[in-house]
Amino acid sequence: MKRILVTGGAGFIGSHLVDALLAQGHEVLCLDNFFTGNKANIAQHLDNPRFELVRHDVVEPILLEVDHIYNLACPASPVHYQYNPVKTVKTNVMGTLNMLGLAKRVKARILQASTSEVYGDPQEHPQREEYWGHVNPIGLRSCYDEGKRLAETLMMDYHRSNGVDIRIVRIFNTYGPRMALDDGRVVSNFAVQALKGEPITIYGQGTQTRSFCYVSDLVAGLMAMMEAQDITGPLNLGNPSEFTMLALAQKILELTGSASRIAHQPLPPDDPVQRRPDISKAQKLLDWNPKVSLEQGLAPTLDYFRKVIRGG
Numbered sequence: 001m002k003r004i005l006v007t008g009g010a011g012f013i014g015s016h017l018v019d020a021l022l023a024q025g026h027e028v029l030c031l032d033n034f035f036t037g038n039k040a041n042i043a044q045h046l047d048n049p050r051f052e053l054v055r056h057d058v059v060e061p062i063l064l065e066v067d068h069i070y071n072l073a074c075p076a077s078p079v080h081y082q083y084n085p086v087k088t089v090k091t092n093v094m095g096t097l098n099m100l101g102l103a104k105r106v107k108a109r110i111l112q113a114s115t116s117e118v119y120g121d122p123q124e125h126p127q128r129e130e131y132w133g134h135v136n137p138i139g140l141r142s143c144y145d146e147g148k149r150l151a152e153t154l155m156m157d158y159h160r161s162n163g164v165d166i167r168i169v170r171i172f173n174t175y176g177p178r179m180a181l182d183d184g185r186v187v188s189n190f191a192v193q194a195l196k197g198e199p200i201t202i203y204g205q206g207t208q209t210r211s212f213c214y215v216s217d218l219v220a221g222l223m224a225m226m227e228a229q230d231i232t233g234p235l236n237l238g239n240p241s242e243f244t245m246l247a248l249a250q251k252i253l254e255l256t257g258s259a260s261r262i263a264h265q266p267l268p269p270d271d272p273v274q275r276r277p278d279i280s281k282a283q284k285l286l287d288w289n290p291k292v293s294l295e296q297g298l299a300p301t302l303d304y305f306r307k308v309i310r311g312g
């Protein structure tokens with residue numbers, strides 16, 4: 001059994017990862033500054049002697065004795081990462097630097113949660129790991145996109161120069177229970193609007209596509225990558241099934257039985273028209289495949305949103 005640090009462990013993906021690592025019998029240190037994380041996401045573990053909660057900001061160095069580090073600390077949705085863009089850059093750059101320094105010092109293996117956003121508004125479909133991306137360096141999303149790109153650079157340079165054992169995964173849209181209701185992302189937006197009977201906002205015509213990975217599939221991929229031997233990545237993790245925004249809205253309307261209507265609004269700047277992972281590398285190297293269909297994953301997600309909206 002290992003001592004495992006999960007930064008951003010009180011967040012959406014991090015808390016599901018914490019659940020899965022504890023279920024495997026590991027000791028877990030959950031580090032979070034609670035910017036977008038929530039104590040309720042990890043409250044079920046507070047009495048577990050194998051669980052420790054550390055309130056800390058990754059922008060500041062920390063010394064901990066651990067075997068593995070999952071570096072997930074970073075707000076993931078545009079409303080949150082644009083709230084304080086300079087802080088987002090610091091979290092990605094100084095946070096990753098601090099975690100790499102720690103990994104080097106205690107000889108821990110470190111996995112960096114990167115993102116499909118490193119591909120920007122891609123000119124290749126689907127996106128393979130070899131594609132270098134098409135990213136605006138001065139736009140509103142740049143603090144996140146470029147921050148994550150620089151985090152990847154730091155990972156590779158610590159690996160090449162200092163022999164740090166690294167793993168990079170590029171996560172594509174992930175959804176599931178414990179997503180923040182106010183994160184402005186499409187699944188939470190549509191779900192909350194449908195459940196409240198408000199109009200469902202679609203930007204543009206709704207023909208832009210996204211792929212959605214259920215959180216348990218993503219967590220299985222993160223853990224498989226951490227356990228794999230001799231792979232640095234980057235590896236794409238996501239679900240390649242593509243849906244238009246219109247199709248997603250219709251599926252959510254159907255599953256909630258909502259009478260909400262669809263309202264079209266102008267497209268925001270830098271909004272990618274299509275995004276779909278090529279996961280053939282992860283399939284081959286990790287023997288990993290997403291298993292949960294959109295319909296199967298939406299049911300528990302909508303239950304969660306329903307509960308939160310009712311204040312339960």
Ligand SMILES: NC(=O)c1ccc[n+]([C@@H]2O[C@H](COP(=O)([O-])OP(=O)(O)OC[C@H]3O[C@@H](n4cnc5c(N)ncnc54)[C@H](O)[C@@H]3O)[C@@H](O)[C@H]2O)c1
Nearest residue numbers: 008011012013033034035036037057058073074076171174
């Ligand atoms: N959810 C997705 O679809 C998605 C897609 C691509 C990449 N990712 C990446 O996965 C990771 C987790 O995303 P998520 O969806 O769970 O987001 P989230 O916002 O729910 O979780 C991020 C967590 O990091 C914490 N955090 C933020 N800044 C911090 C700091 N400076 N110090 C310590 N903790 C800090 C937050 O409080 C939160 O608990 C992020 O790195 C994100 O970029 C997520």
